[in-house]
Amino acid sequence: MRIIELYRTTGFRLALSFLALFGLTSVVLYTFIDIEVKDFLTEKVDDWVLREGRSLTKLNVQTIAARLDNRKNGEFDAERPMTLFNAAHERLAGSPIPFPMGYDGATTPFEFGADSGMPGVPFRGLTWTLPGGEILLVAESISEVKEFNEVLFGAMLLAGGCTALFGLAGAVLIGTGAVRHFDAVTQATRKIVAGDLSGRLPSQGVGGDTGRLIAVVNEMLDEIERLMREVKGVCDNIAHDLRTPLTRLLAGLDRARRRATNVEDYANSVDEAIVETQGILKTFAALLRISEVEDGARRAGFVPVDLAAIVADAIELYEPLAEEKEINLTSSIQESDPRPLPGDPSLLFEAVANLIDNALKFSPKGGNVEVHLERKGDLTRLRVTDDGPGIPEADRANVLRRFYRAEPSRHAPGNGLGLSLVAAIARLHGIKLDIAGGTGTTVTLEHNAASASSLG
Amino acid sequence: MTTILVIEDDVQTAREIEAALVDHGYEARMASTGREGLVKAVGESYDAIILDRMLPGDLDGLGILTTLRTAGVSTPVLILSALSAVDERVRGLKAGGDDYLTKPFDFLELTARLDALMRRNVGPAAETTLRVGDLEIDLLTHSVCRRGQTIELLPREYRLLEYLMRHAGQVVTRTMLFEEVWHYRYDEPTNVIDVHIGKLRRKIDLGSQASMIQTVRGSGYILDANH
Numbered sequence: 168m169r170i171i172e173l174y175r176t177t178g179f180r181l182a183l184s185f186l187a188l189f190g191l192t193s194v195v196l197y198t199f200i201d202i203e204v205k206d207f208l209t210e211k212v213d214d215w216v217l218r219e220g221r222s223l224t225k226l227n228v229q230t231i232a233a234r235l236d237n238r239k240n241g242e243f244d245a246e247r248p249m250t251l252f253n254a255a256h257e258r259l260a261g262s263p264i265p266f267p268m269g270y271d272g273a274t275t276p277f278e279f280g281a282d283s284g285m286p287g288v289p290f291r292g293l294t295w296t297l298p299g300g301e302i303l304l305v306a307e308s309i310s311e312v313k314e315f316n317e318v319l320f321g322a323m324l325l326a327g328g329c330t331a332l333f334g335l336a337g338a339v340l341i342g343t344g345a346v347r348h349f350d351a352v353t354q355a356t357r358k359i360v361a362g363d364l365s366g367r368l369p370s371q372g373v374g375g376d377t378g379r380l381i382a383v384v385n386e387m388l389d390e391i392e393r394l395m396r397e398v399k400g401v402c403d404n405i406a407h408d409l410r411t412p413l414t415r416l417l418a419g420l421d422r423a424r425r426r427a428t429n430v431e432d433y434a435n436s437v438d439e440a441i442v443e444t445q446g447i448l449k450t451f452a453a454l455l456r457i458s459e460v461e462d463g464a465r466r467a468g469f470v471p472v473d474l475a476a477i478v479a480d481a482i483e484l485y486e487p488l489a490e491e492k493e494i495n496l497t498s499s500i501q502e503s504d505p506r507p508l509p510g511d512p513s514l515l516f517e518a519v520a521n522l523i524d525n526a527l528k529f530s531p532k533g534g535n536v537e538v539h540l541e542r543k544g545d546l547t548r549l550r551v552t553d554d555g556p557g558i559p560e561a562d563r564a565n566v567l568r569r570f571y572r573a574e575p576s577r578h579a580p581g582n583g584l585g586l587s588l589v590a591a592i593a594r595l596h597g598i599k600l601d602i603a604g605g606t607g608t609t610v611t612l613e614h615n616a617a618s619a620s621s622l623g
Numbered sequence: 624m625t626t627i628l629v630i631e632d633d634v635q636t637a638r639e640i641e642a643a644l645v646d647h648g649y650e651a652r653m654a655s656t657g658r659e660g661l662v663k664a665v666g667e668s669y670d671a672i673i674l675d676r677m678l679p680g681d682l683d684g685l686g687i688l689t690t691l692r693t694a695g696v697s698t699p700v701l702i703l704s705a706l707s708a709v710d711e712r713v714r715g716l717k718a719g720g721d722d723y724l725t726k727p728f729d730f731l732e733l734t735a736r737l738d739a740l741m742r743r744n745v746g747p748a749a750e751t752t753l754r755v756g757d758l759e760i761d762l763l764t765h766s767v768c769r770r771g772q773t774i775e776l777l778p779r780e781y782r783l784l785e786y787l788m789r790h791a792g793q794v795v796t797r798t799m800l801f802e803e804v805w806h807y808r809y810d811e812p813t814n815v816i817d818v819h820i821g822k823l824r825r826k827i828d829l830g831s832q833a834s835m836i837q838t839v840r841g842s843g844y845i846l847d848a849n850h
Contacts, residue, residue, distance in 0.1 A: 445842075448727055468713065483779060484805065487818040513808045524815070 179342025186334035220305040235261035245287030254300040471507035498538040529555030554607035630660030643730040657682030676704035692719035699740040756848025787846040
């Protein structure tokens, strides 16, 4: 893998920037702690030095000297050295430390002795000049403060180093994973672009935003694949279904040329050819209508529609046909629609008419076709039931496909586009189409006003 | 003689339309561009205009139509279009078109609609009865009688008969019936209308051999007294 690519990944860059941010925060924190601790300790030292010095200076020189020499039997006190010098800076009593030159008249505590080589350095202290010219030095070792600083600095350095190391390793890991994943996505996409529509983007082990994005893209690919398959199916079916009438047309014309002897023969052949051609045109018109409906642009022309009136009209249209076929066409329509459904009345009529047409087509003589329209709250449900041969379970999804005709109906008149058109109209209106069987077929159209209102 | 102006840019289609019109007994004047069509439509008087919705150049079908109507020309216009979408149709009719036909179309449909358009142009007469041969309907009471015999019709059957009688002697197609009698626009109506016509036929023919309603070339009907 190339470093450049690693550096380009969002994950790696993000990890790096967090690392830098963390480093900066650590430095600031360290400095803050360092300053605070130093201040605190120094204050404590100053406090003691001032207190001790003030109380000592209230005594006379002899008492001070005696007290200093008596401290720990005159041994050098590395922790809190106290010494009495004469005006010439020579030690008179107390801890054996040299006079901090240059700090004669200091009024605030100062640090000294760092380069004297004595144990406990450096010290922090203050001098007082006594009435007799002697100088009193009171100091305290601040080596601990220095040590503390060093330890703290070391710890910070170690922690920072570890953090940087782990952070960098993590960034590389994340970046590598991302690069590898995006390589996989790129490859998968190239394959899909090259024509393998069954390919999907790899989604294993990818969570979060990227995972969600990939899931959505994969859903889109599913839909595209379905559509492509449908288009291919439609093309195959068009080719197949048009070959039959075209062959008949050609055969009829051919026969006319060979056999027709008079004008009447020719006229008959022409009439036959016209009928065949009209049939073909009708099939095309139906196909065009389905794609037009599926386009969704018709939604722009939606108006409030009274479904009950449409269903009643459709039933009225088919009553004579039912009578002729001796089929019992019954209906129960629940009137009064407080909220009319938004839709295209002609299309909805066509859908309902198609369903009734189908039901009548497949019902036997003396059979029953029942149309039932009911409303429950937001739900509007239309049911068309026949007692024909029914549609086998395996075929139910297929009958919605263009040109598909289930086996028992293969020889019935029609072009196999009716239910596809109904399905397209239903989709346009946000209506759920369901085909069920028992004995015969029940087709249900269900419109939910609550969920359909979100339709674009 | 009835003269129709055809504004159509496709040569083949124009020729077929011309032939169909001439065969139907009309005289056809052709225009192949929007500009030529507009000049002719304004300059001369025609009984009807067939107008292609999509024309090349700066003046398309709707443009011509709007200009014509603005100029006060009220000749009935039938729009031809390859666009079948409902809103296209509505736009065509709003721009002043009288009817709309989607390509490809049957020439029977074209001439039948043209006839209906020109009949409409005559204007509604103030008559209260319609009579074709010995068949008579009362437009006010909706009663139908033939040879002095009252015929009972269902409301839809009456409307079907009324439309056929208003266009007596003219071919009326299934699509037109569907639009006018059922008020749904249905591009490819099933032959279920044949069943309605069949029932109507049985009722008004009173058992006579020749029916007053003839089927024309599979997709149209004509009501005539001569049968």
